Amino acid sequence: MFRRKLSTTTSRLTSSLKATLQKDVNYQVTTYARPNDLCVTRGLNAKLYDDINNKEYIDFTAGIAVTALGHSNPQVSKILAEQSKKLIHSSNLYYTAESLELSAKIIEKTKQFGGQHDASRVFLCNSGTEANEAALKFAKKHGITINPKKQGLVAFQNSFHGRTMGALSVTWNAKYRTPFGDLIPHVSFLNLNDELTVLQNFIREKKDELAGLIVEPVQGEGGIFPVPEEKLIGLKQICQENDVMVIYDEIQCGLGRTGKLWAHAHLPKEAHPDIFTAAKALGNGFPIAATIVNEKVNNSLKVGDHGTTYGGNPLGCAVSKYVMDTLAKEDFLQQVQRKADLFTKRLTQIQRRFPHHIKDVRGKGLMIGAEFVEPPAELVKKARELGLLVITAGKSTVRFVPALTIEDEVIEEGLNIFEKAVESVYA
Known part of the structure; x- marks a missing residue:
């Protein structure tokens, strides 16, 4: 999920911008806990990019169920x-x-x-x-x-x-x-x-x-x-x-x-x-x-x-x-349910692999939760490190609310990362 290596000149510019942004953080009120290693610069459908840190992410959050038709919809x-x-x-x-x-x-x-x-x-x-x-x-x-x-x-x-x-x-x-x-x-x-x-x-x-x-x-x-x-x-x-x-x-x-x-x-x-x-x-x-x-x-x-x-x-x-x-449109809504089935089928398989850590997989359509036995903060962090953005809901549930236009191959790639993150944290 990491993009090609930056040139020396671009790297210097990136370092300068990163330093500026780290200073600018001090001008925002203390109401959010954000990761300090991620600054979103652009997006495309179900992917987000941090050009400052030269990273690409699959986005299973859609801005908390907002960008239903994808980031930067033309x-x-x-x-x-x-x-x-x-x-x-x-x-x-x-x-x-x-x-x-x-x-x-x-x-x-x-x-x-x-x-x-x-x-x-x-x-x-x-x-x-x-x-x-x-x-x-x-x-x-x-x-x-x-x-x-x-x-x-x-x-x-x-x-x-x-x-x-x-x-x-x-x-x-x-x-x-x-x-x-x-x-x-x-x-x-x-x-x-x-x-x-x-x-x-x-x-x-x-x-x-x-x-x-x-x-x-x-x-x-x-x-x-x-x-x-x-x-x-x-x-x-x-x-x-x-x-x-x-x-x-x-x-x-x-x-x-x-x-x-x-x-x-x-x-x-x-x-x-x-x-x-x-x-x-x-x-x-x-x-x-x-x-x-x-x-x-x-x-x-x-x-x-x-x-x-x-x-x-x-x-x-x-x-x-x-x-x-x-x-x-009926065909659009049918595609939402078809994609939801891809998520629930795979998440259920992951649950079966880790029954002592994942209690339940539930939801409706592309609003899905995987409930863990303990708060999954480390899992969310590990997924982010591997190139996947997920968020939590409630005390111990990982929430999946991707763009409704997410491509099948991106679903598969993102769930591969999620399973790898689960393995890393709980294996």
């Missing part, structure tokens, strides 16, 4: 260039053709490909946490219109919904929440492993206090846990009976990642949400997100209830229209 680059010459920003004081067209496309494609059957309206914003903030506000507004006390929210253990204060309030992991003191009140965390009747009874008993329930159909940061279909059906049923808005966070698991356009498209329509959120892959790296609602939710909203300066800017919308058109 059509995305073309669209960005062309749209930037027309209009980048005009604010939400006015309509733009791009935002109107994208909103219509999201609703039409959602219904066409088995998603929320009563999807009706779209709020465009800039990031996943903003999309979830909007979803929570919309659910609370709906509850308050029924009863001023109906403001509470239900979330789940292992959940992750974002870092801003509202989304953080419904994120389970205490290490993200507790350093920031008081968050929004009236949030209850339930255990998805509990019996459905236990979950339903809680919602029934608290119905006069609950405005919304938020859940990831496939929990991502918590460890790659697909939520059983019967749980989602039962939760929607009890929420619908008690005017509790159901929110599906599809920021990581949506947009083709599970082999369907939306993860909830695997479910019957009686389990479809009132609100769902999308981001990450929606812009293939350009910051854009969406909160999709039905008419029941929209009827609770008034002008001024929410807003955003950059949300739905023409540049992001132009890219997202292309992303939606590309992902929303």
Whole structure:
């Protein structure tokens, strides 16, 4: 995975740039733990390059499930260039053709490909946490219109919904929440492993206090846990009976990642949400997100209830229209599942070789987790040394969320490296 040896002149320039970057690290706030031997300079589909250190990597992370159509997608680059010459920003004081067209496309494609059957309206914003903030506000507004006390929210253990204060309030992991003191009140965390009747009874008993329930159909940061279909059906049923808005966070698991356009498209329509959120892959790296609602939710909203300066800017919308058109094709989604089968088959074989170290291989589509007995930090480091980028989820799971356009031979090569890394660390 290492490229040809640099010339003496190039090597001197590289050393100079490396020294400059090491100094520039001191200008960034202390919020990330990054490897100090890697600086990404460019990418191509499912590969990333560090030209400073003269290294090439197979990328099984896709920017944390963002670059679904690959790094440096040529059509995305073309669209960005062309749209930037027309209009980048005009604010939400006015309509733009791009935002109107994208909103219509999201609703039409959602219904066409088995998603929320009563999807009706779209709020465009800039990031996943903003999309979830909007979803929570919309659910609370709906509850308050029924009863001023109906403001509470239900979330789940292992959940992750974002870092801003509202989304953080419904994120389970205490290490993200507790350093920031008081968050929004009236949030209850339930255990998805509990019996459905236990979950339903809680919602029934608290119905006069609950405005919304938020859940990831496939929990991502918590460890790659697909939520059983019967749980989602039962939760929607009890929420619908008690005017509790159901929110599906599809920021990581949506947009083709599970082999369907939306993860909830695997479910019957009686389990479809009132609100769902999308981001990450929606812009293939350009910051854009969406909160999709039905008419029941929209009827609770008034002008001024929410807003955003950059949300739905023409540049992001132009890219997202292309992303939606590309992902929303049966043959494309079938290829996602075929590639997912390559991953799961090989990872299961590796698990059989190392049953005392790998507990489980699970997921849906190209959102796969290999759970280890112990936190796999050394494994991630060894894989990186060998030329493969993987990331973790939860306490001890290695996460595989590559570009949906990853080539078969790159999958094979990357899994060869992963197996070699496992051998090196655990043999």
